[in-house]
Amino acid sequence: MTQHLHQALLDAHDRGDTDALIQLYHQAADTAESQDAAGFYLTHAYVFALEAGDNRAGALRDALVALGRDTAHSIEN
Numbered sequence: 001m002t003q004h005l006h007q008a009l010l011d012a013h014d015r016g017d018t019d020a021l022i023q024l025y026h027q028a029a030d031t032a033e034s035q036d037a038a039g040f041y042l043t044h045a046y047v048f049a050l051e052a053g054d055n056r057a058g059a060l061r062d063a064l065v066a067l068g069r070d071t072a073h074s075i076e077n
Helices: 003-015 018-030 035-052 057-066
Strands: none
Touching: 003 018, 018 035, 018 057, 035 057
């Protein structure tokens, strides 16, 4: 992760800017140097998207499934 991206994430956390956090964690995943790092950042983006009811949650979950970090099965309540 670049220093610029790291600082942008810290600033977004400080502001409580969920939209920016989703976008920045997704960006961090896209530029991660390993699948473990990508999974870590995608998980953060996904959790923030779920908490916000953001429509990007589905695509983020699909990316986690593709990395083997989640299953393709839906959970019924």
